[in-house]
Amino acid sequence: MRGAAIYAGHSAIQLSLGFLEEGFEAAIFGPPERLKLYERFPTLKARLHQYSDPSLLDSLADEGYFLIPTGGVVEYLTPSLVERVRIPVFGLRHLVRWEADWSLKTRLLEEARMPMPRRFRSISEVDRLVIAKLPGAKGGRGYLVTRSPEEIKNWLKNLREQNLITREDDIFLQEYIVGTTIYAHYFQSPIMDRLELTGFDIRYESNVDGLRRLSPRNIGDLKEGFVVTGNLQVYPRERLLEEFIELGEKLVEATRRLIPPGVIGPFCLETVVTEDLKPIVFEFSGRIVAGTNVYLGGSPYLALYWGREMTVGRRMALEVRMAMEQGRLGEVLT
Amino acid sequence: MRGAAIYAGHSAIQLSLGFLEEGFEAAIFGPPERLKLYERFPTLKARLHQYSDPSLLDSLADEGYFLIPTGGVVEYLTPSLVERVRIPVFGLRHLVRWEADWSLKTRLLEEARMPMPRRFRSISEVDRLVIAKLPGAKGGRGYLVTRSPEEIKNWLKNLREQNLITREDDIFLQEYIVGTTIYAHYFQSPIMDRLELTGFDIRYESNVDGLRRLSPRNIGDLKEGFVVTGNLQVYPRERLLEEFIELGEKLVEATRRLIPPGVIGPFCLETVVTEDLKPIVFEFSGRIVAGTNVYLGGSPYLALYWGREMTVGRRMALEVRMAMEQGRLGEVLT
């Protein structure tokens, strides 16, 4: 393979640099306004392609490129396109569909026996603090945190009047666990036949992380919003690491049973750690996440496996290079 | 030039080490109690000078030193002194006056067409959450966050009674934008003819970041204070980077028009990122800021330009060295 085709999105810098450093080429594609950033950095010698239709991916395939699935790819190209394009995909191609669908994702997490927040099937069941989520999340704004079924009903009424939703059942009602959010990053390596822990982040969200800097008298009726604006490094207690690794392993096993041959490469478990020191898994991402950018300078967790710090982007490139050298590309690209 | 004269203040460690590493000398000056710290570290081989009057700067000029403007220099030596001392100054010397004066600074930000919080010219206009700021900020304590014009009036009455202010018009009334604070660091390089993004921080402030760890019942009538006690690293979403770079470029252009030849070296835009993912600029610093200390071990953003991590202090030293080698010192020192 010649190189990686990377959507001009949340982790394109570390992906491009990582593949370039491992001797591949990097082709970044996307709408013109998103491409500008990638001309800014002299060390980032990637080809830039304006994306207008999927034929670009066919041309890149013909040139020997493979596609890196990211949040941007899935959102911009749609999951169904990612599933059917001709270009080889790094990782488990069909996982994108599972990740995009609340029912499939919940089935996967349940199969993995993840400790999860309770899910409420109807508004009237709500008997504690919950977070109501709109489908697609509307960029992080489609959330309501409350204890009140009435408030959820009024919120939905408003959303229907604004045509933001059509059916009440589209919303996802999840128990809101109070604790510290910790997003755990993993890399499942077919070549090394092991799961690597690549790091952890905390999301820095607008305006929930702005609210916390106001005294209650100034908050008034401002509500929690969860639009991700950035990420922070966090170093969990060492006694939590084994627990995080075991959660990751259970997720890997579940994908092997439900979507063989199972997850390949990076994924993320989004957790809240309670006062009992138990990580509760409220979300799952089957691909590289933006939170890995907190290791733009290299993750010290990856150094525990490789003796040197590297980004998750570099780790992915290393996997492809090892797969090529060992004639095992089919285990990494699907 | 022989070396850098550095005030014993907020970024003297990275500045001294950076200039030493690039082959210059470092002379740290300040009151005796502030100098002690710089004898603590064996790798920091700087000369230390007690500062009693500006003649020290003349002697240092005679020895071939240039002055690094920092927050401490401006505060301790006064902006007007920085403008008229004989010693060469790294960067745009006259920017210190613009930064020290709310009217000039606002004019600059407006010239740059920065997205800014609304400014209120009188207390009676206040119709939303605002932050009232005293001139000079009184070390971060001279702030009030409120929705109530009455509360501002009472606060001012108290301040007048304590002789902390003389005229009501001295206060600066700015809309308080709720969102995540992100402080973006830049380096405008005359030698490379480009703007480099050097990193981002979040301020860790007392007691606003203490309040957030109290439940509302315990906060009582405690008010938000904004005394900076430290800084944290933050990694903004990749899609925000282009927006931050463009804001920086607009600022550079505005300084070129209003204060030719325009800003040189490090500066900072202090922003709040809203739920619409728009950075709103509420402040500007035309010099190295303390927040760059989060990269005491080197900024991974600077590695995108230079292939290796470095501090902003080191980046400044590199600019002077390149300027000397190319006979272009006049573009860096003014």
Next chain:
Amino acid sequence: MRGAAIYAGHSAIQLSLGFLEEGFEAAIFGPPERLKLYERFPTLKARLHQYSDPSLLDSLADEGYFLIPTGGVVEYLTPSLVERVRIPVFGLRHLVRWEADWSLKTRLLEEARMPMPRRFRSISEVDRLVIAKLPGAKGGRGYLVTRSPEEIKNWLKNLREQNLITREDDIFLQEYIVGTTIYAHYFQSPIMDRLELTGFDIRYESNVDGLRRLSPRNIGDLKEGFVVTGNLQVYPRERLLEEFIELGEKLVEATRRLIPPGVIGPFCLETVVTEDLKPIVFEFSGRIVAGTNVYLGGSPYLALYWGREMTVGRRMALEVRMAMEQGRLGEVLT
């Protein structure tokens, strides 16, 4: 000496790697479920020992190992065992008793003339915001933050009914200082005869750091909990560094007077920095703390002394190696 005996706890990764990198062996011991983690990382080539009784420590002593005191060692083996085991201990062995006892610890901090929160001897004295702490802290859950003596009495009544405490006087009542928490890490080196500042962290606690992401209407009657789930890097203002160093020096001097020859190696001062920029010391740990894990990739503060980043674990190993080379082991192991 052959190597370090390390409890399978909060900083075993950096300790094992640090000693291995300095040419020692590493033996990790603990209950079987805690050992699993240390087989996960290929770079961590430590021997693993199931711990069933103290005879293991005698065998390790016979093989030339010394013991690293950590929070886990003290909690799991008890302070009195650490004081009397035959195996040499890195650092000041008898400090573990002082750290485990509120009265001794308070005596030490008072001897050091640390700026401290006011301590209340009885509930009826409480006239401001306080934090009530149970002995042993019950994993971080045994805390109450309140202004109300009545609330403390009811809380104690409940605890007595649950047999969690026996006597009211067991609780520790401390003024709750509002400000930014900063945990300062130190290394007192007998070999270099100096105190090194090794870094700073902030604790990430459940659920106090979860509460802050809820609007007041959603917090309801949720109370602050202080179970540590992780740590974050923080870079204090440079003007605070000298103050932190001087606090550390005063602590070193006090231990020299009360527990000769005084503290050896890593320790931590847990502080709150107020709006007056004064660090108030509310706790002390006489050993390596979990917060040093934020420098899993190496502390840039240690680079100020050694010219390269390293972990506190590596710093400890370096001290033992230098002590051996100079025939001064008795100054480091006790």
